[in-house]
Amino acid sequence: MRFAVASVLAFASSVTAVGNAIVVNSTPSTFYLWSVGGSVGPRQTIAAGGNYTEVLHRDAKTGGIAIKITKTADGLYTGAPTQQFSYSLDGAQVWYDLSATMGEPFNGQRVTVTANGGGTIDWPKGSNxxxxxxxxxSSDSNVVFTAYGPA
Structure with missing residues (x-):
């Protein structure tokens, strides 16, 4: 019994609090996202004013996660302009970035990524x-991607 209690206490002390990756839709339109690591997660539909949250995690195959956002329901599979909000959990830290492929779906709209204690990524016109x-x-911070309505 003492060994089991000691093991549980050792495990609990090695676990650190982990934040969330959050996507906020402050636009007047619906968009769609997929969380992608070694595999593609299910499509999420984010209505105007809605949001999506996932616990920051590390992918066993790729190490990182890319949250891919398009303005069309099947955009990930049809080559639609895709916003990529990516992160990589590395122990006590989380690295994050913003990029676009196949075009810039939020061109003309501000997009940001913010985190407490971390730098802000700001694309005021929706382009890099x-x-x-x-x-x-810090890995216990929330990292928040926000898309805003047209300027």
Whole structure:
């Protein structure tokens, strides 16, 4: 019994609090997202004013997670412009960035990624303003992607 209690206490002390990856839709339109690591998660539909949350986690195959966002329901599979909000959990830290492939779905709309204690990624016009977009914060922080309505 003492061994079991000691093992549980040792395990509990090695587990650290982990934050969330959050996607906020502050646009007037619905968009769609998939959480992608070594496999593609189910499509999520995010209505205007809605949000999506997942616990920050590490993918066993790829290490990182890419939350892929399109404005069309089947966009991930049809080559639609895709916003990528990516993160990689690395022990006490989480690294995050923002990119776009196949075009910029939020062109003309502001998109940001924020985290307490970490840097902000800000694309005021929905396109990469240049420079490094990679930021880092404590793994117990929430990392929040927000898409805003047209300017």
């Amino acid at each position: 303003p240049g420079g490094s977009q990679v930021k880092v914060t």
